Amino acid sequence: xxxxxxxxxxxxxxxxxxxxxxxxxxxxxxxxxxxxxxxxxxxxxxxxxxxxxxxxxxxxxxxxxxxxxxxxxxxxxxxxxxxxxxxxxxxxxxxxxxxxxxxxxxxxxxxxxxxxxxxxxxxxxxxxxxxxxxxxxxxxxxxxxxxxxxxxxxxxxxxxxxxxxxxxxxxxxxxxxxxxxxxxxxxxxxxxxxxxxxxxxxxxxxxxxxxxxxxxxxxxxxxxxxx
Amino acid sequence: xxxxxxxxxxxxxxxxxxxxxxxxxxxxxxxxxxxxxxxxxxxxxxxxxxxxxxxxxxxxxxxxxxxxxxxxxxxxxxxxxxxxxxxxxxxxxxxxxxxxxxxxxxxxxxxxxxxxxxxxxxxxxxxxxxxxxxxxxxxxxxxxxxxxxxxxxxxxxxxxxxxxxxxxxxxxxxxxxxxxxxxxxxxxxxxxxxxxxxxxxxxxxxxxxxxxxxxxxxxxxxxxxxx
Numbered sequence: 001x002x003x004x005x006x007x008x009x010x011x012x013x014x015x016x017x018x019x020x021x022x023x024x025x026x027x028x029x030x031x032x033x034x035x036x037x038x039x040x041x042x043x044x045x046x047x048x049x050x051x052x053x054x055x056x057x058x059x060x061x062x063x064x065x066x067x068x069x070x071x072x073x074x075x076x077x078x079x080x081x082x083x084x085x086x087x088x089x090x091x092x093x094x095x096x097x098x099x100x101x102x103x104x105x106x107x108x109x110x111x112x113x114x115x116x117x118x119x120x121x122x123x124x125x126x127x128x129x130x131x132x133x134x135x136x137x138x139x140x141x142x143x144x145x146x147x148x149x150x151x152x153x154x155x156x157x158x159x160x161x162x163x164x165x166x167x168x169x170x171x172x173x174x175x176x177x178x179x180x181x182x183x184x185x186x187x188x189x190x191x192x193x194x195x196x197x198x199x200x201x202x203x204x205x206x207x208x209x210x211x212x213x214x215x216x217x218x219x220x221x222x223x224x225x226x227x
Numbered sequence: 228x229x230x231x232x233x234x235x236x237x238x239x240x241x242x243x244x245x246x247x248x249x250x251x252x253x254x255x256x257x258x259x260x261x262x263x264x265x266x267x268x269x270x271x272x273x274x275x276x277x278x279x280x281x282x283x284x285x286x287x288x289x290x291x292x293x294x295x296x297x298x299x300x301x302x303x304x305x306x307x308x309x310x311x312x313x314x315x316x317x318x319x320x321x322x323x324x325x326x327x328x329x330x331x332x333x334x335x336x337x338x339x340x341x342x343x344x345x346x347x348x349x350x351x352x353x354x355x356x357x358x359x360x361x362x363x364x365x366x367x368x369x370x371x372x373x374x375x376x377x378x379x380x381x382x383x384x385x386x387x388x389x390x391x392x393x394x395x396x397x398x399x400x401x402x403x404x405x406x407x408x409x410x411x412x413x414x415x416x417x418x419x420x421x422x423x424x425x426x427x428x429x430x431x432x433x434x435x436x437x438x439x440x441x442x443x444x445x446x447x448x449x450x451x452x453x454x
Contacts, residue, residue, distance in 0.1 A: 062292070096376070097376060098335070107328075109296050109323075131375060131377055134374065147364045147367045148324060148364050
């Protein structure tokens with residue numbers, strides 16, 4: 001029987017790895033991305049490349065102006081993106097309730113398409129500062145999905161899956177390389193330049209580069225200054 | 228100390244009643260409405276009137292194309308709105324995961340504004356067919372709000388309040404009349420005409436009219452055919 005899954009696809013490394021996993025496991029892939037007023041809006045271009053490379057059967061880009069609410073360096077041009085070191089606490093790049101909003105919309109799509117599984121690339125080890133990347137968040141949303149939906153009432157509410165939850169960035173990259181994920185099509189940088197080159201200095205670049213370095217590999221994506 | 232609340236405001240009778248409650252209780256009111264591709268988009272006009280009458284300190288109308296996902300008579304023009312009787316089961320007017328999406332966005336706004344309470348006008352007695360109007364849905368979303376947010380990590384996540392949960396439509400109307408809510412500014416109809424007159428025949432009109440009738444009152448909102 002055909003297996004269907006929705007995957008939240010950002011254009012970054014984590015969601016590309018999950019999409020590679022779904023491809024290997026023979027899923028029919030319904031990719032969902034968000035054009036939410038992010039400053040690094042180019043990521044949607046990379047999301048499209050990943051969806052195509054992984055043979056997704058559909059890819060929706062949902063427009064939504066989360067920037068209207070403000071409060072994050074990722075959507076608010078007046079707040080600076082931090083550079084040069086991973087800091088403690090909740091980062092200013094946290095977009096309030098972003099994963100709750102993304103999963104809520106994925107749940108709506110799952111109801112309409114009758115898809116039983118929703119995949120999200122959260123990863124608590126690297127991003128322990130984000131409240132909505134923690135296992136307790138995923139568990140609570142999964143509970144919600146069982147009571148919030150028609151499918152749930154019928155005892156088959158969509159399951160929320162976060163298979164990268166407990167992996168380090170290096171472990172995620174190792175998995176993706178094994179799966180044949182082309183990381184050259186992905187970007188993680190918060191401030192890509194017009195040529196699609198990563199800065200190599202923001203928190204997200206530093207985590208990604210450290211992951212490749214730990215494996216003795218070179219990141220195939222281009223950087224403004226070769227690291 | 229000033230009390231702040233976000234209220235999900237639809238232009239209908241239930242959310243107007245809640246807004247009247249918040250006004251009586253001295254809240255600073257932050258109203259949030261959604262322009263989500265609903266066929267009865269005029270409801271936003273009535274939401275504005277209610278926000279103004281209740282002295283809301285802000286009213287945001289968030290645009291979002293839920294109709295792109297399809298699957299509901301309320302957003303999909305190819306599906307007929309049922310008339311002439313309240314039917315069993317989940318109505319075709321159910322918009323998949325709508326209250327999950329609305330509350331997720333209210334949660335995002337609550338994080339940014341640091342507002343501790345979110346009010347929603349769900350009411351399980353009249354709409355037992357909608358999965359996301361049930362007490363177990365509200366309880367599960369409240370649990371989620373405590374783990375999904377920065378405020379929750381600090382032990383003060385936004386509380387989700389549904390004060391109309393167990394009231395009948397007649398009880399809601401009785402409460403609103405006591406609070407001085409002007410129901411002439413509200414509409415509940417799924418197919419308002421261009422003059423803002425309700426059809427008097429859809430499920431939502433029938434429930435509303437029965438509520439007024441049970442109290443021996445006349446609905447001050449206009450109907451295409453006077454009931």
